[in-house]
Amino acid sequence: MAKKREIILRGFMGRTHSNAWGQVNRLFDVPAKAIMHTACDKVTEDAEYYIDAWGWQNFESDFSRVCANNEVNLVDLGTPNHLHAPMAAEAITAGKHLRVKSHWQVHW
Numbered sequence: 001m002a003k004k005r006e007i008i009l010r011g012f013m014g015r016t017h018s019n020a021w022g023q024v025n026r027l028f029d030v031p032a033k034a035i036m037h038t039a040c041d042k043v044t045e046d047a048e049y050y051i052d053a054w055g056w057q058n059f060e061s062d063f064s065r066v067c068a069n070n071e072v073n074l075v076d077l078g079t080p081n082h083l084h085a086p087m088a089a090e091a092i093t094a095g096k097h098l099r100v101k102s103h104w105q106v107h108w
Contacts, residue, residue: 013078014041018054021076039065064086066093074099 024034029053039047039056040063047059060066067075075091077084077100084102091098 014039014050015054017076017078018050022055022083037072038066038069063090067091067096073097076100 016041020082021034024030034079036054036056037060039050039054040060041047041050042061044059044061047061050056050059059067060069066072074097075087075096076093077087079087081102084100088098088100
């Protein structure tokens with residue numbers, strides 16, 4: 001069974017996550033193959049870049065439309081930390097599997 005993935009991209013982390021998902025099937029013996037279905041970013045000028053350079057099949061600028069897409073079953077958040085909670089809640093509410101890495105921040 002293949003897992004269709006959608007990634008929420010922002011800058012450097014978007015490129016980093018795209019690179020990782022693009023290699024996971026080749027580098028690891030995974031039980032479900034990753035399909036890079038939809039990249040999402042508010043910067044619509046980057047659409048062709050994510051499709052051509054990183055191999056995403058589709059591009060979307062509206063996160064809510066991605067969460068409503070029944071073809072996507074896993075969301076990987078590559079956004080700034082302060083956006084993780086509301087976006088994670090929306091993805092989970094929509095029935096998506098979620099991959100998110102948050103870092104603890106200390107303010108001095």
